[in-house]
Amino acid sequence: MAVLLMGAASLFGLAADAVMHKESKMVQEINFSPVYCFNKPTQKFIIRPEFIGCVIGEDESMGESEIVEGTQRPNEIHPQVLARFHSAQAAANAEGIEMSIDSGFRTVETQNYLFQRAIKEHKTAEEAKKWVLPSDLSRHPWGLALDVNLHHDKSGASWLEANGATFGLCRVYENEWWHFEPLIAPGGICPALKPDASQVK
């Protein structure tokens, strides 16, 4: 009888352990924060749980939030922005849509040159800023802005406008159908368009 009771107790103990384990696992599964990765072998966008993360050597991280300016000027497109673009590009290609970055990272010098040129073209700095921002305001010299298909078929940019939020890329301005920035986490909702770039600061 004593043996039987002990057996029952340990059985209950096991059962309780199993329930607790199951519950904590369920909580973990429900509450995990996803990480967004571009899987290089399959060229596909993959959502992985945070405790796995993007797999080193296989994935490129797309970042988990809006991507903002760093502390140092880069010399190329932000790697997570590029991973977002590559994910979107692969998905678009699968639907027969071509997509290319016609202008991404620009040096401060190039951005200033483009701004000065725009002032000549549009007569005033205020008018020029609607189309080209000076280097201290533009996100191109931070590697955080992509001009997509500007010199190519517009359908690639239209596709990205419709589907970019999945990959964390948003069209920003009403007057620039080609200009995209990583304003949100992948899978988020893009903010409403601003009329033009002169609205920035």
Ligand SMILES: [Zn+2]
């Ligand atoms: Zn742009």
